[in-house]
Amino acid sequence: xxxxxxxxxxxxxxxxxxxxxxxxxxxxxxxxxxxxxxxxLECGVIRTSSGQPLPDRIREVFIGIRDIIDRFKPSSxxxxxxxxxxxxxxxxxxxxxxxxxxxxxxxQDLPIAEYSPRAIKKTVVGTGSxxxxxxxYMVQRHLRxxxxxxxxxxxxGVATALCHCFVTGTPVR
Amino acid sequence: xxxxxxxxxxxxxxxxxxxxxxxxxxxxxxxxxxxxxxxxLECGVIRTSSGQPLPDRIREVFIGIRDIIDRFKPSSxxxxxxxxxxxxxxxxxxxxxxxxxxxxxxxQDLPIAEYSPRAIKKTVVGTGSxxxxxxxYMVQRHLRxxxxxxxxxxxxGVATALCHCFVTGTPVR
Numbered sequence: 087x088x089x090x091x092x093x094x095x096x097x098x099x100x101x102x103x104x105x106x107x108x109x110x111x112x113x114x115x116x117x118x119x120x121x122x123x124x125x126x127l128e129c130g131v132i133r134t135s136s137g138q139p140l141p142d143r144i145r146e147v148f149i150g151i152r153d154i155i156d157r158f159k160p161s162s163x164x165x166x167x168x169x170x171x172x173x174x175x176x177x178x179x180x181x182x183x184x185x186x187x188x189x190x191x192x193x194q195d196l197p198i199a200e201y202s203p204r205a206i207k208k209t210v211v212g213t214g215s216x217x218x219x220x221x222x223y224m225v226q227r228h229l230r231x232x233x234x235x236x237x238x239x240x241x242x243g244v245a246t247a248l249c250h251c252f253v254t255g256t257p258v259r
Numbered sequence: 260x261x262x263x264x265x266x267x268x269x270x271x272x273x274x275x276x277x278x279x280x281x282x283x284x285x286x287x288x289x290x291x292x293x294x295x296x297x298x299x300l301e302c303g304v305i306r307t308s309s310g311q312p313l314p315d316r317i318r319e320v321f322i323g324i325r326d327i328i329d330r331f332k333p334s335s336x337x338x339x340x341x342x343x344x345x346x347x348x349x350x351x352x353x354x355x356x357x358x359x360x361x362x363x364x365x366x367q368d369l370p371i372a373e374y375s376p377r378a379i380k381k382t383v384v385g386t387g388s389x390x391x392x393x394x395x396y397m398v399q400r401h402l403r404x405x406x407x408x409x410x411x412x413x414x415x416g417v418a419t420a421l422c423h424c425f426v427t428g429t430p431v432r
Contacts, residue, residue, distance in 0.1 A: 141365035144358050148366075168351055177347045181354015185317050186362050188355065192314035193321075 100127070102160040102191075103247025104151065105239055108183045109134060111147050114235070114244030115158045118251040126229045127158060129240040140182065148186040155194055163191040164250035166242065167200045199250050206242075206249040221245050273300070275333040275364075276420025277324065278412055281356045282307060284320050287408070287417025288331045291424040299402045300331060302413040313355065321359040328367055336364040337423035339415065340373040372423050379415075379422040394418050 098119050105112040114129040132150035134143035155163075165187060168180060191198050204214035211224045222234030222241040228248055235241040271292050278285040287302040305323035307316035328336075338360060341353060364371050377387035384397045395407030395414040401421055408414040 139371070141361040141371050144362050145365040148362055174347055174350045177351040178341055178354040178357075181351040182358035182361065184351075185355035185358025188314040189317050189321055189359050189362065192318040198312070198314050 099162065099251075100158055100160040101162055101164060101247045101250050102154060102158065103164045103166075103243050103245065103250060104187055105166045105242035105246055106147075106180060106184045106187050107239065108140075108143055108147070108179045109136060110237070110239045111150070111183060111187070112237070112239030112241070112243035113151070113154060114240065114247045115154065115160065116229070116244065116247045116251060118255075122255065124229060124248060124251050126231065126235075126244060128154075129235045129244045131237060131239050131243075144182050144186045147183050148190050151187050151190040152193075155190060155196070160196065162197045162199065162250065162254075164199045164201060164246045165191075166206060166246050167202045199253075201246060201249050201253075206245050209249040209252050210245045218242075272335065272424075273331055273333040274335055274337060274420045274423050275327060275331065276337045276339075276416050276418065276423060277360055278339045278415035278419055279320075279353060279357045279360050280412065281313075281316055281320075281352045282309060283410070283412045284323070284356060284360070285410070285412030285414070285416035286324070286327060287413065287420045288327065288333065289402070289417065289420045289424060291428075295428065297402060297421060297424050299404065299408075299417060301327075302408045302417045304410060304412050304416075317355050317359045320356050321363050324360050324363040325366075328363060328369070333369065335370045335372065335423065335427075337372045337374060337419045338364075339379060339419050340375045372426075374419060374422050374426070379418050382422040382425050383418045391415075 098117060101116050101118055103114045111132040115127040117125045117127055132147055134146045188198060207216040207221060208214040211220050218238045222238060225241050225244050226234040235244055271290060274289050274291055276287045284305040288300040290298045290300055305320055307319045361371060380389040381387040384393050391411045395411060398414050398417050399407040408417050
């Protein structure tokens with residue numbers, strides 16, 4: 087459940103959370119309401135084929151995110167930051183996808199918040215070392231869904247959006 | 260001088276060469292003519308400040324490249340590929356800038372060629388271990404300029420364009 091000590095003091099905010107990847111980018115769009123509740127509007131993944139040239143894959147990620155922004159008009163975008171231990175090749179590939187995602191948001195002048203995977207797990211699950219299943223389960227609980235979002239990358243996108251809602255929410259004293 | 264065994268068999272081609280970087284992106288635009296000659300049209304750098312948020316820097320690189328494409332309408336884009344030995348942080352940062360550059364070209368449906376730094380030096384200078392000064396000198400010689408392009412990143416952008424011209428040129432048998 088969403089911690090009771092968190093409450094938004096401003097109006098409704100639409101938050102787009104993104105877990106970037108060159109092959110699979112997960113996203114979740116949530117509505118963060120005045121009463122502190124958070125409602126899932128949509129989640130899913132943008133998949134690109136490893137058989138495609140890299141520029142085409144980047145374009146698909148960019149256009150996918152741009153379309154989601156067009157449809158939901160979020161007031162802020164939260165993007166998962168990068169795990170530092172990844173190897174150079176993974177980091178470079180991920181950098182390309184993240185560049186396209188940050189650009190899609192920046193071209194719309196949207197504020198962008200970045201959270202480490204550890205911070206997202208800590209905020210949403212309570213422990214920075216949570217498993218994928220635990221993240222899915224807590225996303226389901228927080229949003230009162232029948233099942234965890236699938237695939238796991240979509241749940242990670244939603245978790246990123248939730249993390250932003252919880253971090254920017256104002257605690258009730 | 261440009262090797263005499265290379266000659267284009269098709270019409271004039273405008274090539275945009277790019278040496279990507281988050282802080283400094285170098286570029287060179289050349290005209291590759293029917294008679295095999297290559298003429299420098301423009302070169303320069305896109306600089307971004309490390310004090311700016313990353314999304315803003317990526318946007319500047321993207322808009323800078325997009326504007327060059329708009330002005331020169333190149334028929335192909337050549338982008339320097341990445342040195343594999345870089346550390347994870349550098350690779351990630353560079354990946355963001357490269358993502359924005361590839362995207363600017365892909366959104367215009369331009370063919371994109373990627374060359375390793377070693378291939379560019381080997382093709383333009385004759386040795387894959389050439390220094391920055393040697394690259395600048397050979398760029399000057401190939402294009403019959405009074406001086407090497409400055410800064411060195413601009414020369415690297417031009418060298419990338421030259422590499423593409425030489426590699427795609429048809430040898431005279």
